[in-house]
Amino acid sequence: MTQEIANPATHVRCVGVAKSFGSVQALRHADLIVDAGRISALVGENGAGKSTLMQLISGDIEADAGTLEVTTKVGLVRQQLSTIGELTLLENIVFGAERIVAPSGLSRIVGGINWRAHRLRVGDLMERTGLKVPLERLAADAPVGIRQRADILSALYRGARCLLLDEPTTYLTPYEVDGLFEVMRGLAERGMSVVFISHRLREVAQHCDEVSVLRRGDTVLHLDAAPFDLPAVGRAMSGGSSEQSAVVERLETRRELGDVRLGAAGGRLQVRAHEIVGIAGVSGNGQNELLDTIAGIDRHAEHLPVVLDGIDVSRVRARRRREVGLRFIPESIKESGSAQDASITDNIVTANPPVTLRGPVGILRRGRADELAAHLIAEGDIVASGPRQRAGELSGGNLQRVAVARELSDARILLAHEPTRGVDFGGVALIHRQLLAFVEGGGAVLLLSSDLDELLALSDRIHLIDRGRLSRSYDRGELSVARLGELLGGLELDRPEEVAS
Amino acid sequence: MTGLRRAAALGLVVTLGFAVIAVLLAFLQGIDQIGPGFAAFFEGIAGSGTSIASTIRYFTPILLISVSASVSIRAGLFDVGQVGQYVVGGLFAAAVGSAMHGPGIVVATAALLCGAAAGGGWAWLVGRLSEAIKVQLVVLSLIANSFADGLVKFITRTLLQDPEAFSVVATRALPRDAWLPVLVPRTSLHLGVAVAVVIAIAVWAVVRFTTVGHRLTMFGRNPRFAAVVGVDANRYPLRVLLCSGAVAGLAGAIEVLGVYHRFQDGTLGGSNSIAWTGLTAAILIPAGLLAMLPASLFLAALTTGLAGVQRDIGITSGLGTLVQGLLIVIAAVALTERVSRPKPRKTRPPAPATAVLEPELRNG
Numbered sequence: 065m066t067q068e069i070a071n072p073a074t075h076v077r078c079v080g081v082a083k084s085f086g087s088v089q090a091l092r093h094a095d096l097i098v099d100a101g102r103i104s105a106l107v108g109e110n111g112a113g114k115s116t117l118m119q120l121i122s123g124d125i126e127a128d129a130g131t132l133e134v135t136t137k138v139g140l141v142r143q144q145l146s147t148i149g150e151l152t153l154l155e156n157i158v159f160g161a162e163r164i165v166a167p168s169g170l171s172r173i174v175g176g177i178n179w180r181a182h183r184l185r186v187g188d189l190m191e192r193t194g195l196k197v198p199l200e201r202l203a204a205d206a207p208v209g210i211r212q213r214a215d216i217l218s219a220l221y222r223g224a225r226c227l228l229l230d231e232p233t234t235y236l237t238p239y240e241v242d243g244l245f246e247v248m249r250g251l252a253e254r255g256m257s258v259v260f261i262s263h264r265l266r267e268v269a270q271h272c273d274e275v276s277v278l279r280r281g282d283t284v285l286h287l288d289a290a291p292f293d294l295p296a297v298g299r300a301m302s303g304g305s306s307e308q309s310a311v312v313e314r315l316e317t318r319r320e321l322g323d324v325r326l327g328a329a330g331g332r333l334q335v336r337a338h339e340i341v342g343i344a345g346v347s348g349n350g351q352n353e354l355l356d357t358i359a360g361i362d363r364h365a366e367h368l369p370v371v372l373d374g375i376d377v378s379r380v381r382a383r384r385r386r387e388v389g390l391r392f393i394p395e396s397i398k399e400s401g402s403a404q405d406a407s408i409t410d411n412i413v414t415a416n417p418p419v420t421l422r423g424p425v426g427i428l429r430r431g432r433a434d435e436l437a438a439h440l441i442a443e444g445d446i447v448a449s450g451p452r453q454r455a456g457e458l459s460g461g462n463l464q465r466v467a468v469a470r471e472l473s474d475a476r477i478l479l480a481h482e483p484t485r486g487v488d489f490g491g492v493a494l495i496h497r498q499l500l501a502f503v504e505g506g507g508a509v510l511l512l513s514s515d516l517d518e519l520l521a522l523s524d525r526i527h528l529i530d531r532g533r534l535s536r537s538y539d540r541g542e543l544s545v546a547r548l549g550e551l552l553g554g555l556e557l558d559r560p561e562e563v564a565s
Numbered sequence: 566m567t568g569l570r571r572a573a574a575l576g577l578v579v580t581l582g583f584a585v586i587a588v589l590l591a592f593l594q595g596i597d598q599i600g601p602g603f604a605a606f607f608e609g610i611a612g613s614g615t616s617i618a619s620t621i622r623y624f625t626p627i628l629l630i631s632v633s634a635s636v637s638i639r640a641g642l643f644d645v646g647q648v649g650q651y652v653v654g655g656l657f658a659a660a661v662g663s664a665m666h667g668p669g670i671v672v673a674t675a676a677l678l679c680g681a682a683a684g685g686g687w688a689w690l691v692g693r694l695s696e697a698i699k700v701q702l703v704v705l706s707l708i709a710n711s712f713a714d715g716l717v718k719f720i721t722r723t724l725l726q727d728p729e730a731f732s733v734v735a736t737r738a739l740p741r742d743a744w745l746p747v748l749v750p751r752t753s754l755h756l757g758v759a760v761a762v763v764i765a766i767a768v769w770a771v772v773r774f775t776t777v778g779h780r781l782t783m784f785g786r787n788p789r790f791a792a793v794v795g796v797d798a799n800r801y802p803l804r805v806l807l808c809s810g811a812v813a814g815l816a817g818a819i820e821v822l823g824v825y826h827r828f829q830d831g832t833l834g835g836s837n838s839i840a841w842t843g844l845t846a847a848i849l850i851p852a853g854l855l856a857m858l859p860a861s862l863f864l865a866a867l868t869t870g871l872a873g874v875q876r877d878i879g880i881t882s883g884l885g886t887l888v889q890g891l892l893i894v895i896a897a898v899a900l901t902e903r904v905s906r907p908k909p910r911k912t913r914p915p916a917p918a919t920a921v922l923e924p925e926l927r928n929g
Binding site for chain 1: 779787790797
């Protein structure tokens, strides 16, 4: 463990690192070398061990075996942002590093914090790095992209020279992603190193200097010069079978104008049968409110006229809306799409289960519910020990599939918010196929996704959402990922106050 | 731990608690008093027909209150307002029972139903207020208990006071044919215990086997999830409070119709209220409903046993309460599920990223 590092500019050197948690072997033989001045990509499917490796490097956990040398201060920016909503961004950045600046005068005696000096230093750091955030704003009021910058600033403020970014682009628009990488490039040019974790090969190809692929705890591929052989990277991630190309081509055969209609926001949003309508936007622009309103969950929401299947349900509660056939896959399955302590069966039985699950006097037929769950597990390709397994024991991707399976069974109109979040390639393809089969059979889908590729691949039409307002709908032919990114970027530019300090 | 196993553990703790009583008796009354003390303890629980009846008479409200509290706990609502619901239920039952004329069975049924409705209404009101003024239910329902006590005293004295009862604040007595029938003559064992057991089993069956119960359990586990799958999250908690409050109100009505035959200030509410014991059972065994049967029996036995010791050996009544509290604390410690080993760190935080391959890759 005390080997000399050959290259003095090497910040991190992992060779053959292994780590297990109980019976789960998270890492078997992971190699990763991070040199100063470079942006390295670490890619892999869900559960490949990327996050574990990051935690090892940042010192959160210790390796079981292998060589791990870290020669500089490492800053880990987690996927789940760690900003505290009730604090301002400045307070968030300084939090835990208050003693970087010695307090002066009276505040030294009472253990105070020298906010003036901190503000100056953070301001200086923002100036040097080009990462600008409005310091006095409450984190809860700042968009995700800004909060993420605050997290990065926080790592830098502690003197990190090597930044580990765990899936930093998940919540960002392409415009924001470009901005992020511009900053990262600037940091690299100043002799820092950046490790970028992602699923998205496009971003890796565009912005990174080298790429390492993890598959089930092993480093299976390392390419250290662009341009990368992306198909090879994709094969390495998925284990060789290039069959797992995730985007299912849109099925074009489609009847016109079924009888399922859904109107919201003054009738401007309409989803017809056999149609997937996408909504693109930076998270936090009213997506949740829109869906809660349509689903009838939020009592305090303004009464938007919502027509489902020709029935005005504006004043009807969630349960009745479900009876019409409305189904809802919420954004965070863990928080609002599942009961972690309950079995898969319990998670599949909804508040008003179908008649097949009901016996006399309101009895719930648990045997049949188990059968249904087993059926959905098989059909949704869910990795589970059985219908009675606790939902909390499932991986994020499998939990997502449980929610998708539940909501798709006997649905007519589906509200899908990030339906493939956390699901790996094979699973994404399956869910896409399920959605397409659903609309093929006469269903209607309102799809909200931060993944523009997914939106474009699946949607017939796409609306943009910004500060609670919907744009006109764009036909699929009008849009490309680049164009969509520009549109979203344009929306961002309309809001200079978000960026200016 | 399952509910029944927890109940067994509770029983064990109660047994262990005898040691505590022994030590206290030896300390306060002399070693020679230990034997008679325990004799008095068991005499108090089941030494005679009268004492058995007395144990069962306590068992009835404890069971109903514990079932009531279990239902709200199961829905994730920490309502500790059972004492208030119990008192209000008792008062309404007495008011209706003493004012109504008619066949005894009609009066009794009406009084019981009104008591249940009043208890439910009280719980609903407190829950609604807690939502409106955004004060946590546990805090507000606790405060509401004292408020209910004062309110029923006020109502009794101003509106329902029995003119012939000079020294106590009490309503007029209910007509004799509206009293709950006594099951064993010359004891206080009345029909209420059968009602309580039937309700406890019925509630358990509903929660365990029906879609209504599934909804309740899911709401308790994750209200946001329940809302997504169709539970009206805005109104559901109040409905649960209405139902659980009705059970507590019924307990009060049964006490009035079966034991006191009138509402008298200080018999149902206050800090010595038996309703607290019922709430204790529900909190000690949060997952259990059927387990409330043995647990309530244990706690009732503890109550009458200690009363027996008080009576026969002459320890002060405060000491009996102290011993009971001590035993419950021991039970709580014994029943608390401890995290025996640190959970392994989550290695794979759910990755929200989606995976869509590049067009190049698809083609290539």
